[in-house]
Amino acid sequence: MLRLHNTLSGRIEDFVPIEPGRVKLYTCGPTVYDFPHIGNWRAYIFEDLLKRFLIVRGFKVEHVMNITDVDDKTIRGANAQGVGLDAYTRPFIEAFGRDRDTLNILPADRYPRATEHIGEMVGLIKTLLDKGFAYRKDGSVYFAIAKFPAYGRLSKINLEDLRPGRRGDADEYEKESVHDFALWKAPKEGEPVWETEIGPGRPGWHVECSAMSSKYLGPTFDVHCGGVDNIFPHHENEIAQSEAANGVKFVNYWLHCHHLVVDGQKMAKSKGNFYTLSDILAKGYDPREVRFLLLTTHYRKMLNFTFEALEQARAGRNRIRDFLVDLRGVKREGPPGPEVTGLIEAARAGFFAGLDDDLNISGALAALFGLIEKANALVAGCRLSRADAEALTSFILEIDEKVLKIEPTTVLQKSDPNSKRIVKIINENVSVQEFVKVDISSDVDPDVQKKIDERQKARAAKDFKRADEIRKELLAAGILLEDAKDGSVRWKKVGPPAA
Numbered sequence: 001m002l003r004l005h006n007t008l009s010g011r012i013e014d015f016v017p018i019e020p021g022r023v024k025l026y027t028c029g030p031t032v033y034d035f036p037h038i039g040n041w042r043a044y045i046f047e048d049l050l051k052r053f054l055i056v057r058g059f060k061v062e063h064v065m066n067i068t069d070v071d072d073k074t075i076r077g078a079n080a081q082g083v084g085l086d087a088y089t090r091p092f093i094e095a096f097g098r099d100r101d102t103l104n105i106l107p108a109d110r111y112p113r114a115t116e117h118i119g120e121m122v123g124l125i126k127t128l129l130d131k132g133f134a135y136r137k138d139g140s141v142y143f144a145i146a147k148f149p150a151y152g153r154l155s156k157i158n159l160e161d162l163r164p165g166r167r168g169d170a171d172e173y174e175k176e177s178v179h180d181f182a183l184w185k186a187p188k189e190g191e192p193v194w195e196t197e198i199g200p201g202r203p204g205w206h207v208e209c210s211a212m213s214s215k216y217l218g219p220t221f222d223v224h225c226g227g228v229d230n231i232f233p234h235h236e237n238e239i240a241q242s243e244a245a246n247g248v249k250f251v252n253y254w255l256h257c258h259h260l261v262v263d264g265q266k267m268a269k270s271k272g273n274f275y276t277l278s279d280i281l282a283k284g285y286d287p288r289e290v291r292f293l294l295l296t297t298h299y300r301k302m303l304n305f306t307f308e309a310l311e312q313a314r315a316g317r318n319r320i321r322d323f324l325v326d327l328r329g330v331k332r333e334g335p336p337g338p339e340v341t342g343l344i345e346a347a348r349a350g351f352f353a354g355l356d357d358d359l360n361i362s363g364a365l366a367a368l369f370g371l372i373e374k375a376n377a378l379v380a381g382c383r384l385s386r387a388d389a390e391a392l393t394s395f396i397l398e399i400d401e402k403v404l405k406i407e408p409t410t411v412l413q414k415s416d417p418n419s420k421r422i423v424k425i426i427n428e429n430v431s432v433q434e435f436v437k438v439d440i441s442s443d444v445d446p447d448v449q450k451k452i453d454e455r456q457k458a459r460a461a462k463d464f465k466r467a468d469e470i471r472k473e474l475l476a477a478g479i480l481l482e483d484a485k486d487g488s489v490r491w492k493k494v495g496p497p498a499a
């Protein structure tokens, strides 16, 4: 059974959706005043892991993610450039979609934009005014948190020092300054204005998520996600607005992912440690390496982003790729053996049990890499049949397709430039069985093959000095030879050795 940590209770709970087999999921989306940074992507990748695993567990997921295209930051940015909100936010919305696809994140079913839901927000604010949870002051409308006794339940905030009637207009503020917050902001010089039933002005940030989530998912839904920095005030305010207006529980499970820091420090443009996805890709990394790194730290732990860690993610992904290459080299005919079947079953159980345990990705990956280690020993000892190799490959490609999406096979395109057939097969998306059956040796450069044959002859004649010379020559050309116990030779393109 899937168990998830609920910020509301502070405990890990069994996950039971409202409607059997369906999950209604709302995740706070980007504020499109800038390009998303890797801290934002960490949260979106955690949400992608959650969503993919819910699908694995048989749920039909209905996912809504908002686009905040009007708030303090977008208005400030648009004014600084002297353009309208729409013109200012459009490139950031487009970049968000592009980077999301690049990182293999499943798109949401809907991306409602705040500026297209002003009517829904006004309707919600009107209800709050009618029910006495909100009040007007100088053309703005504020939520009176003293009228909502459950305020603070999510963030466990201390309300003892709360002074009734204290107000704030900023969309974001610290816990120390807990106060009545703006639902609707009176017109101000240089800000967009909507003429509405509750008067002219523009919405506050928090009210958009309450209005759009209930429009698309109903007044009560299953899961709401965001980063820990959203807990207060944003999610606390969402709960207050929604539950006060609708009179029912807003969300059953609140999931929050921890911060990402860079080299142990808070990311900031002023510190020069602020990275967008394109900044990292420009340094020569593959987006799937970035995905792997952001995925591999448990979502409730702080993730320390360093380029060393990114190198480790690359090495981990390459290990999976190398294993798949090795499996392709297995030629021995024969049925699948019980040993490999047992290993795969244990790895499958371990992988999914890890994820069932509040998305414990470390446990899941330990099962995967444990399998690779044990199976590697079988490959080296020539104890695998072709059918075993196919079963192992199918399993790894299956969990990659369903959950990880780091696509280890795509690395083959870069690492095996000689291997035209492999590139062709990947491009044509043929079946796993076809992939396994590609005969890698037929793709060897004829000159390389000549050297390999010459070395085999030298070995047969016990001329080990010559054999070793050839091995070194090939390595200098980026070809690593591996002698199997049965006397056959396998090779791998490893790139030129470091200078």
Ligand SMILES: [Zn+2]
Pocket: 027, 028, 029, 066, 209, 234
């Ligand atoms: Zn939100």
